[in-house]
Amino acid sequence: MAEYRINDLAEASGVSVRNIRVYQDRGLLPPPTIRGRAGWYSDQHLVRLNLISRMLERGYTFATISELLHAAHHGMRVEQILRGSPKGGRFRNFKRAATITIAELKKTLNASDRSIALSQKLGLLAKDGTHYAIRNPELLEGAEVLVKAGVDLEFLLDRWVRVQDDLEDVASSFVSIITDKYFDENLPDLGEAGVSEMADLIQTVRPMAHEIVETTFRRALDEQISQAIGRAATYFDATTGDDEPDSTTPNSSGDQPDPGYETTDIGTLNTDTGR
Incomplete structure (x- = not known):
């Protein structure tokens, strides 16, 4: 290249x-x-x-x-x-060539020298004289929300680096679907037409790969969120269980008592309070 x-x-x-x-x-x-x-x-x-x-x-x-x-x-x-x-977040309202100072990074994101260096490596920020150009305002806004919620910025960026490495392997596997077909002993004789055909096929794979990764990740993320909420609901039920009636014990009429709860796949939902 x-x-x-x-x-x-x-x-x-x-x-x-x-x-x-x-x-x-x-x-x-x-x-x-x-x-x-x-x-x-x-x-x-x-x-x-x-x-x-x-x-x-x-x-x-x-x-x-x-x-x-x-x-x-x-x-x-x-x-x-x-x-x-259109969204009007604070960072998105900056002009396209927006810049931010080190002092602002430390104030809004509790950024350290290492987290700033990681942000540059990941393309979130770019050095611009004594300032930093903001390359992805949406991500910066999301990071600010997480930092305010107590998430460490370096932890978030380290996870991003890990995901980036994983996705490079995923991207390589999709491209290899095509290159494995062409990169063999006949490669020296591929010719201009063969190279053009290979390039067209790779461009065909690109949107398909995006769709597969996006759909698969969305489904996996939804599943993980449901499991996390389910675990939280289980802990909540465990701490409040002593105060709740035993819904498995029949009443005098032989019917199950109505505890006022609606059963869901992530725990119980109080229909009166919405909790």
């Missing part, structure tokens, strides 16, 4: 260095990989720049391009974009 310094990327894409920086500030172009004091761009950046240029030529605004690129990255469809309603 080719690598570019920013001047080389500008020459290859026909986009000025200034505009490349503008696209980064507006969240349209991912930041480069930093090694030492140098920023290195990849072929993916070049492809993204070419796509942005074509969309601008067609009259799309920066806001629209940002939404469409985000949707494409996550394998979303147009109707999924339109279904969402």
Whole structure:
């Protein structure tokens, strides 16, 4: 995979260095990989720049391009974009090239030097002079809510790193569905047509993989939430059980007494109090 310094990327894409920086500030172009004091761009950046240029030529605004690129990255469809309603969280109200100071990070997120470094590694923040550019306001807002609830930020970010590593394996397994078909002893003779066919198939796999991962994770997350609430309900029942009548003991008429509870799969729900 080719690598570019920013001047080389500008020459290859026909986009000025200034505009490349503008696209980064507006969240349209991912930041480069930093090694030492140098920023290195990849072929993916070049492809993204070419796509942005074509969309601008067609009259799309920066806001629209940002939404469409985000949707494409996550394998979303147009109707999924339109279904969402605009949100006005504190961080989302920042201008697109929003920045935050170390003092603000420590105040709002109780951030340490390590958590700030992890946030940069994960693409949540990017160094911008003496400030940090906010790359994902939605995630930053969610992190703030959790921190206020007592969740340690480093614990959250460490879990994110672990998930990222796991998902890299998942992504590799999906791509290998196609590459295993082509990467064999015949690879040197694949030719331009074969490479094009392989690339098209990989692009076909992309939205399918997103849908599989999203659906599977949503189902697994719902199951884990139900189990967690069920355990909490069990503990609640155990602590209040001595004060409740024994609903398994028949009354004098032979019928079961009505304790005023509605049985659910996660415990008991008091229909009078809503608890």
